[in-house]
Amino acid sequence: MTRRFRRLSRDSAPHLLDCLLNLGRCLIQTRIARVMAWWWGIEMGQRSAFYGLPLFRRLPGSRIQVGDNCQFRSSRWSNLVGVNRPCIISTLRETAALDIGKDCGFSGTIIGCASRISIGDRVMCGANVTITDTDWHAIDWRDRLAGRPGEAAPIVIGDDVWLGMNVTVLKGVEIGSRTVVGAGSIVTRSLPAQVIAAGQPAVVIRKLRDYENLATGANSAVQECK
Numbered sequence: 001m002t003r004r005f006r007r008l009s010r011d012s013a014p015h016l017l018d019c020l021l022n023l024g025r026c027l028i029q030t031r032i033a034r035v036m037a038w039w040w041g042i043e044m045g046q047r048s049a050f051y052g053l054p055l056f057r058r059l060p061g062s063r064i065q066v067g068d069n070c071q072f073r074s075s076r077w078s079n080l081v082g083v084n085r086p087c088i089i090s091t092l093r094e095t096a097a098l099d100i101g102k103d104c105g106f107s108g109t110i111i112g113c114a115s116r117i118s119i120g121d122r123v124m125c126g127a128n129v130t131i132t133d134t135d136w137h138a139i140d141w142r143d144r145l146a147g148r149p150g151e152a153a154p155i156v157i158g159d160d161v162w163l164g165m166n167v168t169v170l171k172g173v174e175i176g177s178r179t180v181v182g183a184g185s186i187v188t189r190s191l192p193a194q195v196i197a198a199g200q201p202a203v204v205i206r207k208l209r210d211y212e213n214l215a216t217g218a219n220s221a222v223q224e225c226k
Contacts, residue, residue, distance in 0.1 A: 022077065026051050033072070042089075045070065045102060051078035054087040061094035062113075067102030067121065074108065081127045081165060083108035092134060093152070101159070112136070115152035115171075123157055126165035126183065131155060133171045158193060178208065 008016060026049055033050035040056040045068035052075025058064050073079045074086035088110045091098055098113040101121035109125045111117060114134035125131075135150030153172030157163075161175050164183035175181070176193025185202040194208045 022051070025075075025077075029053055037066075040064075042066065048072070051075055052083075052086060054089060057088075057090040059091045059094055059096065062091035062096040062098075064089060064091060064098045064113075066100045067104065069102055070100060070104045070106070072106050072109075079107040079127055081107070083127050085110070085128065088112075092136075093149070114149070116154040117157075118155070119157045120159035120161065120177065122160045124162045126163060126167065128165060129163045129167045129169075131157070131163075131169045135171065180208070 029052060030048070030050045033053055034044060034048075036053070036056055037044040040058045041064075042056055042058055043063070043065040045066050047068055048066060048070045049072070051071070051073045054072050054074050056064075072087045073083055076083055085108045087106050087108060089098070090112050092112060092114040095115075096113045097116045098111060099117070100119045101123065103122045104119060104124070106125045106129075108128045110130045110132070111119075112130075112132040112134065117131060117133050119131075133155045134152035137150045138144045138148050139150070151171065155169060155171065156174040157169070158175060158177030158179070160178045162180045163169070164181055164185070166184045167181050167187065168185075169175070169181075169187045173187050174190040175187065176191060176195070178194045179191050180196045181187060181191070181202055182196065182198030182205075184200070185198045186200045187197075188201040191197045191202065191204065196205045196208060197203060198205055
């Protein structure tokens with residue numbers, strides 16, 4: 001595919017300058033973020049890019065593994081849909097395992113893993129998505145008083161899933177490949193592959209048509225500044 005470059009003019013100058021600034025920020029912040037990932041013992045794939053600095057926290061004995069060519073957008077300027085927080089990637093227990101596939105995109109995404117979270121390839125997370133496999137606090141007040149942690153159950157998100165902005169994915173669910181979850185939804189139970197789901201709690205709205213499956217699979221999580 002031939003890439004078209006814009007001519008410098010008064011009309012295009014603000015856009016081109018913004019692209020240059022964002023590229024410079026990304027280059028610097030990617031280097032810093034990779035050092036942060038190394039410090040926290042996170043297995044970071046090649047060619048991952050960072051727009052703004054994320055927050056990493058890996059508990060000793062746990063695992064965080066990120067595939068190649070992922071993007072993490074943590075600054076407000078990095079996604080015009082409205083990122084209101086940095087990406088926060090954490091493990092909460094020594095046995096936790098968080099695995100992220102290749103070519104994924106995250107904008108202000110929080111992932112909190114106490115058991116196991118598996119995210120496939122080419123998964124897109126819209127602005128301010130939350131994925132957590134634990135209740136964080138126990139339901140019973142006596143357990144909270146005793147300092148016991150909340151229940152945890154694994155999450156599996158298949159390839160080419162698109163989670164719209166402000167989606168929350170809770171413990172013990174599986175989202176099938178190529179499924180699209182509408183903005184603001186709360187996923188409390190598993191969703192099959194190749195469907196559109198939405199709501200609180202999220203339910204299946206309809207199945208994806210064949211041409212929609214092809215379009216979803218062809219989309220990349222990488223956002224370019226053109």
